[in-house]
Amino acid sequence: MTVVPDPRNCPGLAAEALRRDHAIVVRLAGELDLATVPRLRQALAAALAERPALLVVDLSAVEFLAAAAIGELVSARQGGRGATPIRLVATRAAIRRPLEITGVTREIPVYPTVGQALAE
Template sequence: MHVTTETQGAAVVLVVSGDIDMVTAPEFEKALLAALRDRPEVLVVDLSAVEFLGSAGLTALVTARQEAGSDTTLRVVAESSTTARPLQLTGLDQEIPLYRTREEALTS
């Protein structure tokens, strides 16, 4: 798994690639919490290049959602069934809005 951070206006974008599983999820969660530390207006988590999203990765997103509170709007880019389906099956898409593209997530 690889994570890069970009700033686009008032938003911070985490671009994630590879697998998010029980081995890599702690690093993913650490990156999420680091991005939230400065309380950006919006945090977009771009999972477009993620090839596997396991339950540990979902848990990291829940933790980030809780940490964001009402200060930061959390949005996830999940265009493939690999990433969108787990979020939908667990109902997380009701708590964290899903977008098909980074552009949509940034302009909503």
Template structure:
């Protein structure tokens, strides 16, 4: 069973910004925790959610689905502020880098 850590910084003032930092593996065993954390954030009705995935070492299709569901339910904007290359690649292959505010992964040699 994969380990997952999620840290939330509550919204501050008028900016209504929530930051979530996620570390570990996003797989079938841990996605329910991610879904619960994202549902909590959606309930706060923030203007912007910044999701830091720099500590995520694996991202399954179930995690991608959870991110898309949260993005659609979000009253504001959900962006990914950082992600390791393998996670970025998964999002790129799903055509979601732009949707989450990430630039595409550069291809080797150009």
């Protein structure tokens, strides 16, 4: 299932959601900045609306992560009020580091692979 209808409508960001047993994995690619945050919000809201047991947000193909996008990730966690745990996948230091510096990793666990995020 594709969450973002057509990546050409939002240059810089592509997103898709895949169901994996009890979880939904939202894979993001490109840049997560002020211009693409509305699509990120839409993708996360659509995935959470399905009430999965777990939401994994795969940031492995993300090239840039702005503060506005980090805020959306935190909002998605808080918006779920704990009903749906969220886990992040970040392989690149340029993505992991802002998550660590802002303290997000204390609230949302970060894994090196989707497989590990699903297995925990």
